[in-house]
Amino acid sequence: MTSQSFAPASTIAPMPRRDRLVPADLVAARYADVADRRLAVTLTAEDRSEEDGLNPLERITCRTHRRWLHDCVASPLHVVVVTGTRWCRSCERALTVAIDHVAGDVAVSCPSCGETPATAATRQLVRACRASLAAAHDR
Template structure:
């Protein structure tokens, strides 16, 4: 480990690298990551991207309406809610897990860390 490099990189970069390692080692589920390795951001900052919609696993996908859910991030209450623009719900187990990961990253960046494996 190179501590000089670590000191110069941001908290996000450190967390990204840490979660990449934990995920590769099978110690962290992709769904539970607070960072996104595709976008290089905190998950709540990019969960509204189309890349986070998955029709198979039903992350952010309403099966009934065949529609992507929209994402509402509330920085005040540190909550993230996803809902179908057509039926108003459309959430799945995968979507709830994505919401939980987004709320964890939101809380983490606001200095109120949620319970996390480190």
């Protein structure tokens, strides 16, 4: 039997979360106060990628709300009539988006006709929200 000294469980410092170990230079100044460091890094990276040609509709974060896309996609600011993003062209109404955090799924439908538009914009929005959920929950 070896004699090892262990600290009582109550005095052991918790392991730092991976998102707390992000170097400050990976985060833009406008996101320095964002508590979720992984979100701050992703926001910064997507801002930089957008400057290099990333389509803003492909982001998994929201520059405006400084959140993961799935957390703010229901905002009226995310309706883009021109591209059909969150928009039912038949009914001329904003689509509703339901996010299932447990299953990691996204449902989009028109509150008027109940249909999910079979458009590239709707498919892209669902893909981006699923990716946002996965990134936020480290899946």
